Amino acid sequence: MKRIAVLTTGGDAPGMNPAIRSVVRYGINQKLEVMGVFRGWWGLINEELKVLDHRSVSGIINQGGTILKTARCVEFRTEEGQDRAYGTIKKYNIDGLVVIGGNGSFSAAHEFYKKYKVPVVGIPASIDNDVNGIDYTIGTDTAINTALDAIDKIRDTATSMERIFVVEVMGRESGFIALTVALAGGCEDVIIPERKLDLDVICHGIVHGNLVGKMSWIIVVAEGAGKAEDIAKKITEITSLETRTVVLGHVQRGGRPTAVSRDLALNLGKNAVDCLIAGKTDIAVGLAGGNIVEVDFEVSIKKKELKIDNLFNLVKILT
Numbered sequence: 001m002k003r004i005a006v007l008t009t010g011g012d013a014p015g016m017n018p019a020i021r022s023v024v025r026y027g028i029n030q031k032l033e034v035m036g037v038f039r040g041w042w043g044l045i046n047e048e049l050k051v052l053d054h055r056s057v058s059g060i061i062n063q064g065g066t067i068l069k070t071a072r073c074v075e076f077r078t079e080e081g082q083d084r085a086y087g088t089i090k091k092y093n094i095d096g097l098v099v100i101g102g103n104g105s106f107s108a109a110h111e112f113y114k115k116y117k118v119p120v121v122g123i124p125a126s127i128d129n130d131v132n133g134i135d136y137t138i139g140t141d142t143a144i145n146t147a148l149d150a151i152d153k154i155r156d157t158a159t160s161m162e163r164i165f166v167v168e169v170m171g172r173e174s175g176f177i178a179l180t181v182a183l184a185g186g187c188e189d190v191i192i193p194e195r196k197l198d199l200d201v202i203c204h205g206i207v208h209g210n211l212v213g214k215m216s217w218i219i220v221v222a223e224g225a226g227k228a229e230d231i232a233k234k235i236t237e238i239t240s241l242e243t244r245t246v247v248l249g250h251v252q253r254g255g256r257p258t259a260v261s262r263d264l265a266l267n268l269g270k271n272a273v274d275c276l277i278a279g280k281t282d283i284a285v286g287l288a289g290g291n292i293v294e295v296d297f298e299v300s301i302k303k304k305e306l307k308i309d310n311l312f313n314l315v316k317i318l319t
Helices: 016-029 041-045 079-091 103-116 140-161 176-184 199-211 228-239 259-277 309-317
Strands: 003-008 033-037 049-052 096-101 120-124 164-169 189-191 217-222 243-247 283-288 291-296
Touching: 003 016, 003 041, 016 033, 016 096, 016 259, 041 079, 079 103, 096 103, 096 259, 103 120, 120 259, 140 164, 140 176, 140 217, 140 259, 164 176, 164 228, 176 189, 176 217, 176 309, 189 199, 189 309, 199 217, 199 228, 217 228, 228 243, 259 283, 259 291
Parallel strands: 003 033, 003 096, 096 120, 120 283, 164 217, 164 243, 189 217
Antiparallel strands: 033 049, 283 291
16 A cells, blocks of 8 residues: 545535545555545546645644535446546556545445445545444534524524524434434424424424413424425414524535544544555444444445434423
């Protein structure tokens, strides 16, 4: 193992830059040459890469996003695109890949490894925390704190103006962010993809609360469970109470990574390099039970089953 390459793919997550920094500087410490691939798989296909030195990653530990950029790459799903990517790897004498991304990125990396046998290790970075086999992905803590900060501010207005707010957070298939933020933010209700939406029950609670003097209400909804605007409209129709919406959207992807996201990224970057040096491949490194573990890509890309009942019930109990 003499030369490795690192790339970021899929949606960006705060903490990707510290992970890149760790891979580059630890790799150099281990006498490896490290190349950065720009725009993910697209960069491998189109030879958008360069050697990174110690100074290349200076000053990025506190930056959100990824200096290597990221992109969705339809071409990589084709045999021609994969062949071109493999050609780039051979041309530049790359002995192994570190892929920073989520379960979609790992699925692509797994298929690429099976076909071309290029050693590859994944570092899980996804604000949705949807990589199976590990507890937390890089970026999750930052995204949650970003959403929580926004909800704390919305709470001030909701209380002052005595209004209902429906706040939409990210999470197409997972309610992890919504549940965690709703609990930490003291929100009155949460709507997630894993549970069937029953607006009648929610509205009954709002009307009852209004009758006994509770004049403000915050409902957090994961984007995959419904659109805030549609839900707010129905709540107003049922309760006749004014309901406002806030869609946090991509603000959750950005911002300075928290200490938790940075520390996790730095440790996983080091471990990913160690795995490649040791000849390990087709795996992701991640945090589980307080320890850094290695998870086969085949396991990591399976749907993550969240134990949501306790969190969901606690949100309701503490309302």
